[in-house]
Amino acid sequence: MIELDEHIGKLESADEAERIYAAEDIGYANRAEGVPPLLERLPAESSRAVREAIFAALENIEDDAVIQGAIRLLRSDDSFLRNQAVDLLRSRGPRVIASLSLAFPEADSDQRKLILDVLASVDGPGTSGIYERALADSDVNVVITAVESLGNARKTEFRAHIEEAVGAWHPMLTGACLEALAQIGNAHSLEVIRSHAAGSVADFLLPSYLKVLGAHGEESDVAEAAGMLDSRGAHLHAPILDAIAMLRQRHPSALLPESLVDPLERIVRIGNSPILRRQALHLLEGLTKQEGVVEFLAAWQPRLENDGA
Amino acid sequence: MPELSSDQFDKLTRKIYSELGLQFEENKGYFLQKCVEKRMEKLGFDDPQKYLFMLCYADPDGVEMQALANLITTNETYMFREYEQLAAFADYCLPEVLSAKEARAEHTLRIWSAGCASGEEAYTLAIILREVFPQSQFWNCEIVATDIDQNVLNQAARARYGSRSVHEVPPEYMARHLIAHGDSYTVRPSTANLVRLEHLNLHDRIAMRAMKNFDFVFCRNVLIYFDDRSRKMVVDHFYNALNPGGYVFLGHSESVGRISTAFKLRRFGTHLVYVKE
């Protein structure tokens, strides 16, 4: 079509605005012939604005050549192009799964990770195959990415697989497994984790462990979390309170130990975030039988509501 | 109704940033909590965990995100809204652009107030111009205020506002730029005449391409109601509409960088602004 050729020609214009309009118009034309010139222009194009316009245009063209072009771009040395390619593939939705499935085995470890990044936002039949391969990947980054996605997407069918990986040699993989099990695990998962921890969970894994505790622990586990409030650093207060709050939500009759009053009052007074302080206040409402708590609550509730200081 | 945990608050604010480009600080936690509770009540959720999961993984067309957006963005409009941002414009960006033009002996200044509604922002900019840049009367200065709704444009043309609209106007400016008639205030013609009102649909690409050679574009608290793709298209048009060295201002909590990386971020003190280099 003559008009399309005109626009394609303008992709080389010296004027930045013209190149942007050209890319936009090729996008609006929504024809397969527009795809190769857009992709070919990318490496030579120095303007960020034009590059963005090219990707916006590609998003508008429904042809599958866009999917193939985007998968090729995953190999680019240019991080901007790689990231845009991931976004482009995400915008296509489940249609990309088949092509990604084919590309996965041939891809290098960086590309495999990027393919998983796409799948983090795209769901549909066919993803399980990719995830299974990814969980057995030789590159631990790929495995970690897969575990994280599976947890976020609540794919409970992979629970056993992830429980097995908890004892991994790589601490970041262990951490990823804990985070995922907080979402898709159960009481058994907590047991598995404890058996690997052999008594003490490493400090930097504690927040993730606490999430699992909160999500799948029993009434009696409140004491374990509460005990950490005094012994651990202030940066752990948020995950500890989150865990206690979650346990109470799931077990409303769970008793809070008296020993919590002092640390909770301290957090209300000097906690490092308004949310944390409100959460501590909320938990104190479960301790009104203790001396002084009712008065403390009366003094502090008005100060902390309404995003007050 | 259980409160959002720290972790849930984090997830929520990340999601809002990722989808709407809006930043929320921790001191807005209570406010966000209340908005989420309203949505949860409406939809029959009793567990924030479930609501969050739905928002992140089961809201493919962004319908719930938009419903939440409508709650968390306040729609009220008044003059000198988002004062801090206007101060950055008046104290840093405007002088910078003006001196660059002076050096080139160019005596034209054009500002676009996109989605101007009843005109409070446009007249605010006019007041700022007259105050900070008295030379404006000798230059070719214009504030083009556009909106898709002809009714609000007619309202804007009257340049008349009630006391709610002017409560943030600095007192010294009131007397100089507004005429009081009892409870209502009219913008003085010598200030109002900087503003030219025009009908324009931000989605109309032909009309948008005709907007050129602006030094500043203001489009505050308008694009939050657009979907991702449209929002990006509009901001890309703003890029083309601006002269090199020109600035784009979205709402204070809206992140330009999230929408387009074609602009460069600059920092003036604590203010973040975006410029076309």
Added chain:
Amino acid sequence: MKKTVLIVDDSEFVRNYHAYILQQASFDVITAMDGSDGLEKL
């Protein structure tokens, strides 16, 4: 005085994981999910 580290990563888990380690080592931490977010928080 505590030093502050900015962590930028699109993965929530990666951000948190590194934040915990750095906080354990007495750094203050700010996290961001991408370049724009990071630049705005600097």
